[in-house]
Amino acid sequence: SQPSASAEGADKVRLAQGSSDRNHINEWMRQFAFIPGQRAGADWNFETPSTVPLNVTPSLIQMPGAAKRELYEYPARISDVKEAEQAETFRMQAVEADHERVTGKSNVRFLEAGRRFTPYEEPHPEHQYEEHVITSITHWVVDRSYETTENEQEYRNAFEAIPSRVPLTPHRDTKRPRIEGAQVAIVAGPSGEEIHTDQYGRIKVWYPWDRRAKKDGSDTCWIRVNQAWGGGTWGAQVIPRIGMEVMVSFVDGDPDRPLVIGVVPNPKNPVPYDLPANKTRMVLRSNTHKGSGFNEMTFEDENGKENMFFHAQKDQTTRVRNDRTKRIDRHEVASIGGNRAVEVAGNQKHEIGGSVNTVVGGTGPMAMALMGAVQGISGHTAGLLAQAGQIAGGGGPGLASFATTLASSALGFLGAGGLMAREGVVDGSNPRTDAGTALAGSGTGVGDDAAGLFPMPGIMNTIVGAFKSDTIGVARAEQIGVSKVTNVGQTSLESVGKFKKIAVGEEFVIECGDSKFIMKSNGEVIILGKTFNFVATDHFQLRGTPIDLN
Numbered sequence: 001s002q003p004s005a006s007a008e009g010a011d012k013v014r015l016a017q018g019s020s021d022r023n024h025i026n027e028w029m030r031q032f033a034f035i036p037g038q039r040a041g042a043d044w045n046f047e048t049p050s051t052v053p054l055n056v057t058p059s060l061i062q063m064p065g066a067a068k069r070e071l072y073e074y075p076a077r078i079s080d081v082k083e084a085e086q087a088e089t090f091r092m093q094a095v096e097a098d099h100e101r102v103t104g105k106s107n108v109r110f111l112e113a114g115r116r117f118t119p120y121e122e123p124h125p126e127h128q129y130e131e132h133v134i135t136s137i138t139h140w141v142v143d144r145s146y147e148t149t150e151n152e153q154e155y156r157n158a159f160e161a162i163p164s165r166v167p168l169t170p171h172r173d174t175k176r177p178r179i180e181g182a183q184v185a186i187v188a189g190p191s192g193e194e195i196h197t198d199q200y201g202r203i204k205v206w207y208p209w210d211r212r213a214k215k216d217g218s219d220t221c222w223i224r225v226n227q228a229w230g231g232g233t234w235g236a237q238v239i240p241r242i243g244m245e246v247m248v249s250f251v252d253g254d255p256d257r258p259l260v261i262g263v264v265p266n267p268k269n270p271v272p273y274d275l276p277a278n279k280t281r282m283v284l285r286s287n288t289h290k291g292s293g294f295n296e297m298t299f300e301d302e303n304g305k306e307n308m309f310f311h312a313q314k315d316q317t318t319r320v321r322n323d324r325t326k327r328i329d330r331h332e333v334a335s336i337g338g339n340r341a342v343e344v345a346g347n348q349k350h351e352i353g354g355s356v357n358t359v360v361g362g363t364g365p366m367a368m369a370l371m372g373a374v375q376g377i378s379g380h381t382a383g384l385l386a387q388a389g390q391i392a393g394g395g396g397p398g399l400a401s402f403a404t405t406l407a408s409s410a411l412g413f414l415g416a417g418g419l420m421a422r423e424g425v426v427d428g429s430n431p432r433t434d435a436g437t438a439l440a441g442s443g444t445g446v447g448d449d450a451a452g453l454f455p456m457p458g459i460m461n462t463i464v465g466a467f468k469s470d471t472i473g474v475a476r477a478e479q480i481g482v483s484k485v486t487n488v489g490q491t492s493l494e495s496v497g498k499f500k501k502i503a504v505g506e507e508f509v510i511e512c513g514d515s516k517f518i519m520k521s522n523g524e525v526i527i528l529g530k531t532f533n534f535v536a537t538d539h540f541q542l543r544g545t546p547i548d549l550n
Helices: 079-098 367-392 397-409 414-425 437-450
Strands: 014-016 026-033 038-042 054-058 070-073 102-108 116-121 130-144 153-163 183-188 202-205 245-250 259-263 280-287 294-301 306-313 356-360 460-464 506-511 514-518 526-527
Touching: 054 079, 070 102, 306 437, 367 397, 414 437
Parallel strands: 014 026, 014 116, 038 070, 356 460
Antiparallel strands: 026 102, 038 054, 102 153, 116 130, 130 153, 183 202, 183 245, 245 259, 280 294, 294 306, 506 514, 514 526
16 A cells, blocks of 8 residues: 555644644654563464474563563464564564654644654754654544634644654454353264364364354364373374264364364264163273274173173284283183184193083084084993092092093083073173173173082093094103093004003003903913914923923
8 A cells, every 4th residue: 555645745844832823733742651571472382292382572672670571471372483473573563662652733734644754843953853653643623714704714633653763563452252161063074974083183063053064074174172181192082973062162262272172962972871771881982983883891880780891893902011910709701703822932820729621623512412422432431430449449439420420421511501691602682782781691601500510629521522632742741649541432552662661550451352461469460361372483482480281
């Protein structure tokens, strides 16, 4: 813009205090005001958290004790140090413009706002005045033609001015709008998407009062989301999804600084479990992105029904950098639908206070079916076991009880109630509706039934459906306190590469049909059979004292 013609006109204006002549300044009063010695401002920019935008700008006007008079503002609406320096410079200039001002009155008709002029005194040329700029002026014109014969109009004005060397920077007098409290908003995003966010986890929203909202996020700014915890690549991260109802607050009441402070449920996006029926549950449930699955962590606090429920829709991964300790005071039931691999770099120790049953080749009812292959020899094995106990004179009633259970082929298997509970664990109802309550009940049922798997503690039962192979690199030691029974249905072969020794304390018997070989600890050896054939390809020797041949 260009100044007016009058503003570029004559720059000399006569000053004559009290004069009523035309085109004179007849009143001139200088005013001085104390101003802050420096302006300072700071703000917060979350994109530069290690640097707080801050600037201190001292005044060019030197006054006693100026440094003690600081005008500080926060938030200063600045985003970086460069912007802070520029902003505080302008704000300091606005204050400096208030330090020295002139108020005057005149009848000079060509004075106007923005006009530069230099006063002078005709009788006192030694009084020097610097150039000033009029900042505001009020004009009065009075028509006195009805009072005088000259028909002259009366004109006068009153003005304010500052030296032209002072930058005339205006104050920021326009009040900024403020929003107190929080507002309801709906998360916005592109059509077909469920989650719309940026690298900071910010989202976009639309407000119900905005009748022109596009609701796709294209017409709104990114808004930060309050989290429970935030650290350097650690903390909490929950991103509200499109369509959710959120509450938006405004930092320092600034409409340009919205902040999502929470998500609230509504009939379209209800709570995970019906209320108030499930008021004792604390729930954290997510939903599969563009799917129907879910991950969940639920705490049930109902007295007597306390439960922690965890659900992983696909995978669950755990990494422990040091130790992991687990103590379960009652039952633990685990069901794995596929494969399981365990790798232990050091040592492994298992201690079982009761008994253990291991089945290879089937689970549940299929595990019990494996016994059908050896059902015919189970009774014989049990008989041999009882016989061995009688010969050894040990084992007592416990061994007889174990033999009886072994003969029934029920050793180590769940009963009808346990099998039914197992089905609830393996193929139970969807836990999304009950926070795993039914699953927990089924697991308890399996654990309770497992208490009756064995007639006594200290039993280890192993069932292998087809084949078992043991490969030992150096040595194997087997210690049995009382009796050992091995029952092979058809064939038993053994190959020893170098040396084999069998040491029997009292009596060693080998039976094959009508043939029997007996060795006793007193040195007596008895061989019984129908026909004996002795064949030697080289030397055959009998030695004894005496030798009886009948």
